[in-house]
Amino acid sequence: MCGIAGQLSASGSPGELQASLTKMMTAIRHRGPDGDGIWLDEQRPVALGHVRLAIIDPEHGKQPMVTEDGRFIVVFNGAIYNYLELRRELIGKGHPIHSYSDTEVLLYAYREWGENFLTRLHGMFAFAIWDKAEQKMFCARDRVGIKPLYYCFDGQRLLFASEIKAILAHDSVRAQSNSEGLQDYLTFQFCLDDKTLFKGINKLEPGYCMSAWYQGNELKLKTRQYWDVQYNIDEEHDERYFIDTLSGLLDDSIRLHMRSDVPLGAHLSGGLDSSSIVCLASRMLGGEQMKTFTGAFNEGPQFDETAYAKEVSSFAGTAYNEVYISGNDLPDMLPRLMHYMDEPLAGPGVIPQYYVSKLASEHVKVVMGGQGGDELFIGYARYMAAYLEKCLSGAINQTANQSRFAVSLESIVPNLPLLGTYQPMLQGLWRDGLFGPPDERYFRLVDRSEGMNQLFNLDALRGNSNYSPFESFQRIFNRSELHSLVNQMTYFDLKGSLPALLHVEDRTSMANSIESRVPLLDHRIVEFLATIPPNIKFSGGRVKHLFKESVRSAVPAAIFDRKDKMGFPTPLTQWTKGVARDFVRDTLLSDRARQRGLYNVSAVEKALSNEREYGRIVWGLLCLELWHRIFIDGDMKPSGV
Incomplete structure (x- = not known):
């Protein structure tokens, strides 16, 4: 487990690249306290950096790692769990693998199979491989997004790293908020697709890879999806x-x-x-x-x-x-x-x-x-809430048997006690009607913006954007060939x-x-x-x-047999009204917060007093204001970091 960083530029001296990459790596030193390294290309303005947490073959896994012929160079964050099996296969094909490092296996697997080697990997990973002969950088992220990779590309320079703060450490990048990302955050408390809260900085999505190459003195960039879940239903087995x-x-x-x-x-x-x-x-x-x-x-x-x-x-x-x-x-x-x-x-x-x-x-x-x-x-109560509504509709309209994989109202009745403590959720779901389109109904269950919108100056938040978080949600939820509501719900959660x-x-x-x-x-x-x-x-x-x-x-x-699993609840409301009350109010009602122009301060004051147990309104406000202070205002390192 490690941190990686890299840069490709249209121009730049080795000294400039070394200095820039050193700053990026310093920002993520916590990811790899066991070692570090930088590699510079002698022909192009290309630099790769790595900070290492030594887990597999601690003695021989130093990065950046170079193939014996000097053609391929890798920086890698993650773990390849089937590295021993791949190692045996690659040695059998004549590759000079000398260590038991999964990094060396990853490098020679790319050399042997090219980009298709991704289908052979079992593990979590984010990596970048530079091909000196082809003058191309190939990056990829694991299928479900266990390990992160972010990038910033302006046509003249590509920066990438395991954490956004490493990209912000580069002298060419200034932290700016992304209005579309902010709208996603208020809706879901996370960003969909490749968005982040930072303008101009994207995340490589799970199951995606990215190629960057030189065309003359210009840089080109392309991303593509190499993996997605396929819902090929097996009706042969019990x-x-x-x-x-x-x-x-x-x-x-x-x-x-x-x-x-x-x-x-x-x-x-x-x-x-x-x-x-x-x-x-x-x-x-x-x-x-x-x-x-x-x-x-x-x-x-x-x-x-x-x-x-x-x-x-x-x-x-x-x-x-x-x-x-x-x-x-x-x-x-x-x-x-x-x-x-x-x-x-x-x-x-x-x-x-x-x-x-x-x-x-x-x-x-x-x-x-x-x-x-x-x-x-399928462990969340919201799945049952959505199915209860669907089954009621099917029973009332006599359409329950029209669906190929239907779940009937009669079959779910014995399991409805699961919703005993979720009646406020049901009241909120049904307050705006029943039996609407499935995407609208599930969106209501995952939308966390209720109670939040009146706390913000929405014009300041949205800027000139006409972006719709619901439309982004729909593109994922309504993917073709998901066959049923349960697959639609779990697929969105897998991607969101x-x-x-x-x-x-x-x-x-x-x-x-x-x-x-x-x-x-x-x-x-x-x-x-x-x-x-x-x-x-x-x-x-x-x-x-x-x-x-x-x-x-x-x-x-x-x-x-547990019926009371808690999901690691945090007594945040008790804290924010008790031992941390002054901290919360001093943060959200400060002159600094008021001058930001984002908040409806009188509504924020009411929210601080009226937050219900397990509510997330104060949490969302507090995190967003601290984020602005640390990154947008430039207070990059809080005490104790």
Whole structure:
């Protein structure tokens, strides 16, 4: 796990490139405290830089790495889990691979198979390979977006890096807000497609690759999608087959993700996803004890799942470690988190994730987690809410049997108690009508802008843009051949909310210089789930049905039968009205915030007093203002960074 940076320019001396790249690498030093390196091309203004966190073959994985003939040079962030199998195959083809570094395997795999080698990789990755003979840079990002890659291209210069702050460290780049990204943020609390909150800086999307080359003295750039989920429904097999196959894929994914030459542990929340990984991994260790890491809060039992985590730890025989997080640290910690995050994304769960990663970093260098389980295995209550409405419509209009993969109202009734604590969500969904187009109805469930728009000067926020977040949402949700509502919902989450959660996973782990691995997001599992008939995958509206059955024998019954999974809630409202009240009000009602021209200050004051428990309005405001201060205003390094 590492940080990468690079530059291609129409002009520039080696000294200028060296100085620029050094600044970029310094900005992401936390990603790689174990070493660094810069490579400069002697013919073109091309530079590659790397900061290293040594995980696989620590002695021989120094980057930038060059092939024996000097033609190809790589900088790589991530882990290729099938590197041993690829290594054997490449050596059999005559490639001079001398180390056990997955970086060297990646480099020679590109040399052997060209861009098509992406289909052979099992892992998480973002990399750049310079071909001296072709004078071309090839970059790619893994299929689901576990590892990040950002770029800035103006026709004369291409800059790319693992984090946006590295691009902002280049003298040619000035931080400016992106009105379309801001509109996405207010709607979803993340940006769709390749947008970021920074004007002129894009992210390479998951499953995409990018080529840059010289045409005369000009630079050309092209991106393309090399992978997407294909929903080729398998109607030949029954539920038992899908359960058994999924069980085998989970075992193999965890086996591969445990390959490491340094100590490895796991996050453990007490929920089904992380508990399953811990239990399955522990069975493979042959008596060796795994270390697990859990976080909680003292503000009440609704914020403390340690009892469940301890039960799993005892069941699996792990070395249990926990941390309790205090709201007293919020004024110092949140600006630091915004610095590490680059953009305010997702919800306040970033706070416990950061502290649990910090705890893990004191014991191990690699940690596994359960990210992706809710998106892949249909674990969110909003999926049930959307299906309840669809099933009601089908029952009333007698159209339930017209759909090829229909889920009936009768079948979901036994599982409706899941929505018992989500009645406000249902009230909000149905307040604006029932039985509309599926895209409009699911958009209502993922739209977080309610209560936010009146807090902003929308003209100042939007600028001259006529951008519509809903239209961007529609392009993803209404993709052809998804066959059913459940596939439409989970596909949008795979492309939208999941990359945002993985952004948090990457930054909170890298801020603490540890590698985070997510075995549930093995692309083979993602692809397999897309083939399962929706009426089996979401049978009776049972959330995580197939996943539960595939791990039933591996996890303790207390976890398997849980009805109160919390999703790592954070007592943010208690903090912002209590120990952190002065910090929040001093930030959002300051002269600096008022002069920004973005906020309706009187509405913000009311919001601070009226925020409901688990609400995200104050969180969204606070993160956005801190982001402006750190990046747009230029307060680039909060104290403690």
